[in-house]
Amino acid sequence: MSEDEAHGGDRYEPNGGLTGSQRPTTAPVRVSDLVDTPPATDDVDLSDATLYLNRELSELSFHERVLNEAFDERNPLFERVKFLSILTNNLDEFFMKRVGGLKQQIAADVTELSPDGRTPHEQWRLVLERARDLLDQQTACFEELVRPALADVGIEIVAYETLSSDEQAALRDYFEAAVLPTLTPLTFDPAHPFPFISNLSLSLAVLTREHDDEPTKFSRVKVPGNRPQLVSVGAHAGGDTDARIDSESSSDADGTKRFVPLARIIEHNLDLLFPNVEIVDTSLFRVTRNAEVRRNEEVAEGLIAMIEDVLRQRRFATVVRLEVEADTPTAVRDLLVEQLDLDDRELFEREIPMDFTGVTALFDLDRPELEVEPWHPQPHPRFASLSVDDPDTLFAEIARKDVLVHHPYHSFTGTVGTFLQAAANDPNVLAIKATIYRTAPDSEVIETLIEAAKNGTQVAVMVELKARFDEENNLRWVRRLEEEGIHVAYGTIGLKTHTKTALVVREEGDGVQLYSHVSTGNYHSQTAKLYTDLGLFTADPDIGHDLVRLFNFFTGHSRHDTYRKLLVAPTNLREEMTRLVRREADNARAGRDARIVAKMNALEDPKMVRELYEASMAGVDIDLVVRGICRLRPGIDGISDTISVSSVVGRFLEHSRIFYFHNDGDPEYYVGSADWMTRNLDRRVEAIAPVVDPSLRVELEAVLDALLSDNRRRWEMDSEGRYEQCHPPDDGEVREAHRVLMDRAIAETERARDDQHES
Structure with missing residues (x-):
C-alpha cells in the first residue's frame, strides 16, 4: 500500500486546505484535555481532526500568498522582484526550521499525530510536495513574467554565451582580478574527503579528468557570497573590478543594461581554476541544513556556552534540502544524495537563480518608476514637538x-x-x-x-x-x-x-x-x-x-x-484570553451582543481554536485577521459559521497583535507580543497590555476597520482552508489597508502642523 493510500488519498489543495471528500481518514485525535469544559453540544466532537488545518501546510499557504505579489502585475516591477526574494528567504527558513524539525521527529521515531491527524512522516512528505510546487511557481514567475518585463524596460539578465567575444574577454579579466583569488576548489578523491558544503551556499559541481581514459573527479567550487551576484556587462573594460550595480552601470547604445549571474561567469572561466585538465561538466547546486539542533538548557554550564555550541552545531547539521540544476548529470546527483545522506524526495530541480536575494541588487539602479512610492514614517503628533533635550x-x-x-x-x-x-x-x-x-x-x-x-x-x-x-x-x-x-x-x-x-x-x-x-x-x-x-x-x-x-x-x-493589569505568559495569558473568549460566549447565550476581533501573526494553538469554535456555536461574531498560520476552519455549518478569517499581504509585513472583546457594550482592547500559538501561550515570556484610553481605542478600531475592509490586499479563507483574494468592485473604490493608514498618518501630521501654526 502506498503512503497516499495509507493516508486516505488526501490531496493538498493549492491554497492550504483539504477538500471535503479528501480529508484524512486517520482516526480523529482525541484531545479532550484541550480545554477544561466539555464540548458545547453532545453531537459535535470538537476534537475531530478534520476541524483542524495542518500547521505546516498552512504556513506554506501564506508563502503562496507572498508569491502571488510577484505574479500580480498591478505591483511595480521591482516590488515583484522583492517578493520573489522574500519567498526565497521564507522558504529557506521554513526548510531550516519546520522541515528540519519534522526530520528530527522522524529520526526519533515519533508517531504522535498532529491535531489534524497526521504523523511527522506524512507531514514531511506533504510539505516537500507542496514546497516543490511553490519553488516551481517561483521559477516560472521569474522566467515567464518578471524577466521579460525587466527586458521590456531595458534591464536584461543574459546568458554568458550570448555575449560578444570582447564582452566575454572583459568579464574574464574581471573574474581573474576580482573573483578567482577568492575561490577554493575542493576535490573529492581517495586523498581528499567529501568537502563540507555550508548552509545556503551556492556551489558549482565540477567534473574533471586529466586523460580521456580516466574516470572523472568531482570538485566543489563555492560561489562567493561576498561578491555581487549580478555583474554588469561592459563595465569592466580596462580592468575595472568594481562590480556594484548602480545608475552608472554600463548601458548598450539603446540604453539597455545587461547583467550576467556571477555563477555563470565562474562556470565559463573555470579553466583558470583548473588548468591543464579537461572540464567535463559543470552544474550548480545549493544545500539547506537543519537549524533545529538539539539544546539542553538544564544541563548547560551557561546559556552563552550553549548558544555558541548551537551555532557550531548548526553549521554541520543535517541537510534537509538539495537544489540542483535540471541538467545536472545523474552521477553528480547520486553522489550528492549519497554523501549528504538524503532521500530522493529532498532533491529539487531548479533553474538559475536558485536564490533570488541576489537579484535585488537591481534595486540600486536609479529607476523610481519601477518601485513603490517611497514611504517616510511620519512624526507622531504627540511626539512631534518633544525633544530629547527636554x-x-x-x-x-x-x-x-x-x-x-x-x-x-x-x-x-x-x-x-x-x-x-x-x-x-x-x-x-x-x-x-x-x-x-x-x-x-x-x-x-x-x-x-x-x-x-x-x-x-x-x-x-x-x-x-x-x-x-x-x-x-x-x-x-x-x-x-x-x-x-x-x-x-x-x-x-x-x-x-x-x-x-x-x-x-x-x-x-x-x-x-x-x-x-x-x-x-x-x-x-x-x-x-x-x-x-x-x-x-x-x-x-x-x-x-x-x-x-x-x-x-x-x-x-x-x-x-499575579499581575495587576498585564497579561503575561506563561503565568496568566492563556487563562485570561480563555476567560475573555468565554465571556463573549456567555453573553451570546444570554442574548446579548457578542463580538471578538483578533489580529495576530498566527493562530496555531488547538485549545484556542476550540474555544473559538465554542464561542461561534454560542453565536459570537468573530473576525480573525491572521497573517500566516491558521489551524481554524471558518464557515463550517453549526461550528464556525460566525467566524471569518482574513490575511493581509502587502508592502508592509503585518506584525501587530490586537485583541478586541465587545463585552456587552463595554469593549476591551489589548496589544502585545503574543500570538495564539502554543509556544507563545505556554513556552515563552510574553506581555500584553490593556488599552483603556477612549481615543486610543478609536485608533485601534480604525486599524482593524482598515484591515477588514481592504479589498485589494486582503485574502479570505473558506471552510476548506483555501484563500481567495478580495477585489474591488467594478468602478468601485479601492481600499488598501496600508495606503489607508499611510494617508491617515499624513493627515494626522498635517492637522498637528496646522494646530501648531494656529497656536
Missing part, C-alpha cells in the same frame, strides 16, 4: 495621557528612540530596563542604553540569546553591554523571552514615577520601517509595577503568580 516635557506628556504609536506609519526614531534617548540623558532617571529579542546590527537602541549607563543610570537589559538566527548578533551585544558594566540577563531556563517592553524609573517632585513601553514589535530600527507594530507608552502605575515584577523575574529566579 525630558520634563516629554515625560509630562506621557503622564498626561497614554500614547499609542503605530510603525511604520509613525517614526520609530522619533518616538521610541526619542523616549529612550531622553531617558538616557535625564539626570532624574534612576533606571532603564529593556528587553531585546531582535535588534539591528548597528542598534541605536543599544547605543542609547550604553550612553545611559555611562551617565550613571542603572541599566538592566534582557537579551534573548535564543532568538533564532539572531543568536550571533545578540551574543555580540551581550559582550558589549557587559563591557560597559550593564546588568545583562541572557534568557530564562525552559522559556524564550519574547516580550517587547521597556521601563523608565524617574525621580519626580511627588516621588518615583514609572514610564512603560509595551510593544508588539522588536527594538529594531530597520524592521520598524517594514513591519507594522504598535507600541503603548503609559505612566499607569499598575503596568509599571507589573513590568518591575517581570524584569525582576528576568534577572532573579522567582516567577510572580
Whole structure:
C-alpha cells in the first residue's frame, strides 16, 4: 500500500486546505484535555481532526500568498522582484526550521499525530510536495513574467554565451582580478574527503579528468557570497573590478543594461581554476541544513556556552534540502544524495537563480518608476514637538495621557528612540530596563542604553540569546553591554523571552514615577520601517509595577503568580484570553451582543481554536485577521459559521497583535507580543497590555476597520482552508489597508502642523 493510500488519498489543495471528500481518514485525535469544559453540544466532537488545518501546510499557504505579489502585475516591477526574494528567504527558513524539525521527529521515531491527524512522516512528505510546487511557481514567475518585463524596460539578465567575444574577454579579466583569488576548489578523491558544503551556499559541481581514459573527479567550487551576484556587462573594460550595480552601470547604445549571474561567469572561466585538465561538466547546486539542533538548557554550564555550541552545531547539521540544476548529470546527483545522506524526495530541480536575494541588487539602479512610492514614517503628533533635550516635557506628556504609536506609519526614531534617548540623558532617571529579542546590527537602541549607563543610570537589559538566527548578533551585544558594566540577563531556563517592553524609573517632585513601553514589535530600527507594530507608552502605575515584577523575574529566579493589569505568559495569558473568549460566549447565550476581533501573526494553538469554535456555536461574531498560520476552519455549518478569517499581504509585513472583546457594550482592547500559538501561550515570556484610553481605542478600531475592509490586499479563507483574494468592485473604490493608514498618518501630521501654526 502506498503512503497516499495509507493516508486516505488526501490531496493538498493549492491554497492550504483539504477538500471535503479528501480529508484524512486517520482516526480523529482525541484531545479532550484541550480545554477544561466539555464540548458545547453532545453531537459535535470538537476534537475531530478534520476541524483542524495542518500547521505546516498552512504556513506554506501564506508563502503562496507572498508569491502571488510577484505574479500580480498591478505591483511595480521591482516590488515583484522583492517578493520573489522574500519567498526565497521564507522558504529557506521554513526548510531550516519546520522541515528540519519534522526530520528530527522522524529520526526519533515519533508517531504522535498532529491535531489534524497526521504523523511527522506524512507531514514531511506533504510539505516537500507542496514546497516543490511553490519553488516551481517561483521559477516560472521569474522566467515567464518578471524577466521579460525587466527586458521590456531595458534591464536584461543574459546568458554568458550570448555575449560578444570582447564582452566575454572583459568579464574574464574581471573574474581573474576580482573573483578567482577568492575561490577554493575542493576535490573529492581517495586523498581528499567529501568537502563540507555550508548552509545556503551556492556551489558549482565540477567534473574533471586529466586523460580521456580516466574516470572523472568531482570538485566543489563555492560561489562567493561576498561578491555581487549580478555583474554588469561592459563595465569592466580596462580592468575595472568594481562590480556594484548602480545608475552608472554600463548601458548598450539603446540604453539597455545587461547583467550576467556571477555563477555563470565562474562556470565559463573555470579553466583558470583548473588548468591543464579537461572540464567535463559543470552544474550548480545549493544545500539547506537543519537549524533545529538539539539544546539542553538544564544541563548547560551557561546559556552563552550553549548558544555558541548551537551555532557550531548548526553549521554541520543535517541537510534537509538539495537544489540542483535540471541538467545536472545523474552521477553528480547520486553522489550528492549519497554523501549528504538524503532521500530522493529532498532533491529539487531548479533553474538559475536558485536564490533570488541576489537579484535585488537591481534595486540600486536609479529607476523610481519601477518601485513603490517611497514611504517616510511620519512624526507622531504627540511626539512631534518633544525633544530629547527636554525630558520634563516629554515625560509630562506621557503622564498626561497614554500614547499609542503605530510603525511604520509613525517614526520609530522619533518616538521610541526619542523616549529612550531622553531617558538616557535625564539626570532624574534612576533606571532603564529593556528587553531585546531582535535588534539591528548597528542598534541605536543599544547605543542609547550604553550612553545611559555611562551617565550613571542603572541599566538592566534582557537579551534573548535564543532568538533564532539572531543568536550571533545578540551574543555580540551581550559582550558589549557587559563591557560597559550593564546588568545583562541572557534568557530564562525552559522559556524564550519574547516580550517587547521597556521601563523608565524617574525621580519626580511627588516621588518615583514609572514610564512603560509595551510593544508588539522588536527594538529594531530597520524592521520598524517594514513591519507594522504598535507600541503603548503609559505612566499607569499598575503596568509599571507589573513590568518591575517581570524584569525582576528576568534577572532573579522567582516567577510572580499575579499581575495587576498585564497579561503575561506563561503565568496568566492563556487563562485570561480563555476567560475573555468565554465571556463573549456567555453573553451570546444570554442574548446579548457578542463580538471578538483578533489580529495576530498566527493562530496555531488547538485549545484556542476550540474555544473559538465554542464561542461561534454560542453565536459570537468573530473576525480573525491572521497573517500566516491558521489551524481554524471558518464557515463550517453549526461550528464556525460566525467566524471569518482574513490575511493581509502587502508592502508592509503585518506584525501587530490586537485583541478586541465587545463585552456587552463595554469593549476591551489589548496589544502585545503574543500570538495564539502554543509556544507563545505556554513556552515563552510574553506581555500584553490593556488599552483603556477612549481615543486610543478609536485608533485601534480604525486599524482593524482598515484591515477588514481592504479589498485589494486582503485574502479570505473558506471552510476548506483555501484563500481567495478580495477585489474591488467594478468602478468601485479601492481600499488598501496600508495606503489607508499611510494617508491617515499624513493627515494626522498635517492637522498637528496646522494646530501648531494656529497656536
